[in-house]
Amino acid sequence: MDGVSEYQHPQIPGSAQLGNFAKLPLELRLLVWEYLFRNIHTIPHVLSILRCSRYLYQEIADHLYRGMRHEIRISFTDDSLKRPYVRLLSKNMPAKWRGLKNSKAVRRHLHSFPHERIEGKEIFVNIILSSHEDSRQIERLEQKAN
Known part of the structure; x- marks a missing residue:
């Protein structure tokens, strides 16, 4: 073969x-x-x-x-977490993978990951803001999304 x-x-x-x-x-x-x-x-x-x-x-x-879930987290509550990171969770195993703390690595990962093997084929985006009144946080969030 x-x-x-x-x-x-x-x-x-x-x-x-x-x-x-x-x-x-x-x-x-x-x-x-x-x-x-x-x-x-x-x-x-x-x-x-x-x-x-x-x-x-x-x-x-x-x-x-099987049973894995993709999550992208963007946090504005702590200076150390202002960059996106990817977390993979598996229902079958108690493992959680974290990493890819810069946007280029996140893009590369999402491009090369075998999404067809995940049952739900969903990617969850989790955004955490420290305050809903802070307009600067919303502006930064829009910049990160683009």
Whole structure:
């Protein structure tokens, strides 16, 4: 199978591709994945494991993306949070991903993210203002939206 065809129609990972990990029952493998992603803030670069092997990615991708919600948060309540950031929440796993604290990174992420794999295909925009009377906050919000 050529690389393009295999990428578009991936094969189900087998024991040869997953090594000894495939000897575990699927339920145990999912628990391992959930434990790994639960500790995403304490383990640097934990998501890089998904880039190690196409078969590892295929093993967990459906479970990972099912029930996931995309949220973009813009906050004006604290000087440190005046830039947008992206948060991904998964109903299947207790993981929350945060990051992408500049607008170029947010754009790149939204462009390259596999949105077709998320069930609802919704992106929630969460805007937090410190005061409803402050017209400068509304102006800054309009600038961020453009």
